[in-house]
Every structure is written in C-alpha cells, then in structure tokens.
Amino acid sequence: MKKITIAIDGFSSCGKSTMAKDLAREIGYIYIDSGAMYRAVTLYSIENGIFTGNDIDTEKLKKQIKDIHISFQLNPETGRPDTYLNGANVEKKIRTMEVSSRVSPIAALDFVREAMVARQQAMGKAKGIVMDGRDIGTTVFPDAELKIFVTASPEIRAQRRYDELKAKGEEAGFDEILENVRQRDYIDQNREVSPLRKADDALLLDNSHMTISQQKEWLAEQFDKVCKS
Ligand code: CDP
Numbered sequence: 001m002k003k004i005t006i007a008i009d010g011f012s013s014c015g016k017s018t019m020a021k022d023l024a025r026e027i028g029y030i031y032i033d034s035g036a037m038y039r040a041v042t043l044y045s046i047e048n049g050i051f052t053g054n055d056i057d058t059e060k061l062k063k064q065i066k067d068i069h070i071s072f073q074l075n076p077e078t079g080r081p082d083t084y085l086n087g088a089n090v091e092k093k094i095r096t097m098e099v100s101s102r103v104s105p106i107a108a109l110d111f112v113r114e115a116m117v118a119r120q121q122a123m124g125k126a127k128g129i130v131m132d133g134r135d136i137g138t139t140v141f142p143d144a145e146l147k148i149f150v151t152a153s154p155e156i157r158a159q160r161r162y163d164e165l166k167a168k169g170e171e172a173g174f175d176e177i178l179e180n181v182r183q184r185d186y187i188d189q190n191r192e193v194s195p196l197r198k199a200d201d202a203l204l205l206d207n208s209h210m211t212i213s214q215q216k217e218w219l220a221e222q223f224d225k226v227c228k229s
C-alpha cells in the first residue's frame with residue numbers, strides 16, 4: 001500500500017503522542033515526537049549555561065545548535081521510542097516540570113525552529129511517518145495527506161498530565177501544571193514563527209470526553225478513509 005504522511009498537531013497534553021504512537025505502531029510507520037526535539041534543546045540549554053535565570057543566551061545557543069544531536073531509538077521494554085541527546089538517553093529528563101516550564105520560549109526562537117524543521121523534514125522524506133507537534137500540518141509537512149488538530153479543555157489536559165506524573169512518582173501540583181499548560185498554549189499560539197494553529201485542511205478532534213481507545217478508533221477510521229480515497 002502507498003505510504004502517506006500523517007501530521008498530528010494541537011494543544012499541550014491533549015493526547016497527541018498517545019494516539020500518534022499507537023497508530024504508527026499499528027500501521028508500521030515511523031513515529032516522531034517533534035516536541036521531544038524542542039525539549040531536548042531545552043535540556044541542553046539548561047545543562048550548558050544557556051539560561052541565566054529566565055534569560056536565554058541566544059548567541060551562545062545559535063553557535064551551538066549544530067552540535068545538538070537528537071535521535072530516537074526504540075525502547076524494547078515500552079515498545080516506544082526514547083529520545084537521545086548527544087548519545088545519552090534523556091527520555092526521563094526531558095519530561096520534567098523544569099523542562100516543561102522552559103521549553104516554549106526556546107521553541108519560539110527562529111533559528112531553533114529552522115534547525116528542527118529541517119531535521120524533521122529530512123526524517124519524513126520517504127513518507128510512512130506519523131509526526132506530532134504544533135506546526136507539523138502547517139509548516140513541516142504542509143502536503144501531509146492526513147492532518148489532525150487535537151484539542152481538549154485546559155482543566156482536562158492538566159488533570160491528564162497530573163495523573164501521568166503521579167503514576168511516574170513525580171509530584172507536581174495540579175495548579176502548577178494547569179498554569180504551565182495555559183502558559184505554553186499562550187506562547188505557542190502567539191509566537192512569530194509558525195505559531196500553533198489548525199491547518200485549514202486539518203480534521204478537528206476535541207477529545208475532552210473521549211477515552212484513549214475511543215480516540216484510537218477514531219484515528220484508525222480517518223486513516224482508513226484517506227487510504228481508500
Ligand atoms: O507533550 P506536550 O504537549 O507537553 O508538549 P510537547 O509536544 O512535548 O512540546 C513541548 C513544547 O515544544 C511545546 O509546548 C511547544 O512550545 C514546543 N513545540 C513546538 O513549538 N513545535 C512542535 N512542533 C512541537 C513542540
């Protein structure tokens with residue numbers, strides 16, 4: 001069967017990566033979490049003195065961006081890809097609240113986006129890819145055959161993230177998470193370079209009241225429709 005490109009965008013913590021990973025595994029496509037790339041650049045910036053308080057040394061980061069190598073490798077235990085930064089597995093480190101609270105300003109920098117988008121486009125050259133993020137359907141793969149834009153209420157998204165962190169043994173307050181979700185939504189939607197917005201030809205999915213298996217079923221139906229058309 002002909003391989004296509006699938007772009008899944010939307011707001012923070014609404015279930016994009018859960019649905020993207022599951023679909024990719026089922027149909028044998030590559031899955032790329034583009035948010036993990038921006039998180040890895042943020043972790044690198046934290047660990048390499050690019051932040052002073054909340055200030056970002058953009059000149060330093062600009063010089064070093066080409067030395068930030070990000071890759072993904074399947075974790076046989078979880079069956080899902082782990083993120084590697086310059087050869088080290090950083091999957092856990094990039095999911096902390098510290099990284100979540102610093103990632104959106106890093107992802108708003110034009111030279112960071114330029115570098116990440118070029119790498120993402122290279123990964124998707126052969127199609128057969130599911131990528132999730134904020135600008136996949138608008139900027140990275142504007143010609144993707146299937147585009148989804150996912151949303152859910154901020155409270156529901158914060159609750160999902162809270163439950164997830166709790167299950168991992170990481171204590172973060174619900175209010176802190178809700179504030180982070182709102183802040184990232186605001187920065188992501190209002191930045192100058194490829195802000196978060198629904199592509200005109202993307203299908204809108206509000207999964208506020210959907211279970212993971214319901215959204216999975218919905219996505220599989222959309223994939224079948226595109227493949228049959
Ligand atoms: O999983 P979660 O919704 O928390 O976010 P993520 O997908 O891990 O993305 C983290 C941050 O990276 C987002 O809040 C955006 O600021 C940025 N991002 C972006 O700008 N463009 C993308 N294609 C993906 C993520």
Ligand code: CDP
Pocket residue numbers: 011012013014015016017018019132160161163164207210211212215
């Ligand atoms: O990738 P994104 O940030 O959009 O979200 P995610 O990491 O896929 O999902 C965030 C959390 O919400 C995960 O713990 C999912 O298991 C959970 N989730 C849920 O409870 N119900 C859904 N319909 C979708 C996701």
